[in-house]
Amino acid sequence: MKTLFSRRNLLVGVGTAAVVAGVGYEATRVLRKRYAPSPYDDLLAKLDDRDGSAQIGEAVLAEVDDFDAKAVAAQLRAKLVQSSLADLATADAAAERLLEAHGWVLPQSLALLCALAAKAAA
């Protein structure tokens, strides 16, 4: 009885799939938006949408006086060693640590991350 997939066809198929996957991965890597290095890249990596976050961050910066990016980054790093961003943001809300951006009420840690994204994009 003739099999549906010969050994030869199977090898060709797997090889083709590998090539396509490799090309796709490389294309994504090449096409992914690149940012100029900033001192906050480790923190900004926690944001899903860095450009969008930077837009939010502009509004946050308009609300915060004397924004000290280095100090803010250091504080966030210290906190994010101990907990995830999700837990930290939730804890912010529970503890009334909030900031506003264009009227949006945000957890402080998220708002400050967005402000760093804005600084990095500047």
Next chain:
Amino acid sequence: MSAFIDARTVPDGTVLEPDLAIVGGGPAGISIALALANTPLRVVLLESGGMSFDPATQALYNGAKSGVKYLGLEASRMRFLGGSTNIWGGWSRPMDKIDFEERSWMPHSGWPFGLDALAPHYARAQTLCEAGPWLYDKAEHWSQSEMPTVPLGAGGVATRWFQFSKMRGSLLPTHFGERYADDLKKVRNLTTYLHANVTRLGLAANGGKIEHLDVATLNGHRFSLKPKAVILAAGAVEIARLMLASNDVMSSGVGNANDVVGRYFADHPIPRDIGTVILFDGKLEPYYLTTQTMHGAILRAGLFPSEAYRRNKAMLDSSITIESKTLLDPLGKTTVATTAAALGVDASKAAAFTLGGGCEVTPDPDCRITLDSERDALGVPRIKLQMKLADSDLAHFRATLKELGRQLLASRAGMIRLNMKERGQWLTGLDWGNHHMGTARASNDPKKGVVDANLQVHGVANLFVVGSAVYPTYGAVNPTLSIVAMALRLADHVKGLLK
């Protein structure tokens, strides 16, 4: 059954001598008249209008305004039997215990009686308002499986419920005049005069009691009453006007030796589109958006600051309603997506809704009604209203909205955008509740109030005031239910006094 009497047919010079005269056939006046049915008291109810709207009668309300933009004085009330229930929305909810308390953060606060004084009368008031079974307290303890509510983290705002008046069939809400006309006609000890405008409270020479009431009709008839007692139930604007205009014996008017009558006028500001609430899962029960018939009542959920929050954070009262679905601008969408991602929540089905609501205001003696030099068709001075709205009151409302947003974030259920910040934003499109309050405020101290705990005018033995005119502070809920409860309480008091 006795028909209503058209005051335009009463011969000039007639003098009526009832035990009690009730001035004003709105919800308060009608409730008192019904409560005094089958007592030995001979009661007269005087209503300025007839059974339906009449432009000439309504025009008696006209007056001048200054200050913050406010509703037309002739448009925000109704001058025919049933009073402003002819245009009310039926929103019903009792006041809270804290509403009656003196609060350090609210100047001029503190009632001369507490919620416990009204509580025994609320059930009957609820019946008269036809707002269904009393579910307000029970509703706050319905389980999430029974009546799901917006999930909020611990904090100051919680879901609470309005109930709605329903007259019959699809007719919402109860118009007291139309609804209770036949009941009033059945009361043997009551005579109701329509088209009867009280134009003067006739004080005794020593100012200590009302000796007579002057009544006029728009067709030129004039007659009077010599009642043993008088209840003013004509609404906060007309009550102040009548007391101030009756200044032939006391130059400051009736009950106004301390210059309090007409001051502390208030209404509930109703700013529109005050915020946008996002629910990450997109789920919102319909009873947040519109009234729903459930549990034998017509209900709608709102979001209210708790008593504990108001106390601990020194906040004014407010009520927040979720109004309608809305769309977000690109930055709004980005903010929601970014926030949800940061919280570790899926927001692919997120939905946005506009927020509305109303808020309490701080009593302000300079927000006031005074007499104008112009007179109406009956020769009574018209009024001038100086309307004010403090930034600090709006700031309280904003803070409570922010607290709601905080609780949504804490529960990872959603978030909020505050649309108002600057005064100009609040005032743009600002509406009002049509809840006139405060012009004959209650206080045990005659220097601070017009009426005492029994709603008797200080220094005038037989004159009483009822309605939201006596509110020293205003809460944030619609006043009709409490006005009716207060009227029933006064009926009990007067019954005991005049028997």
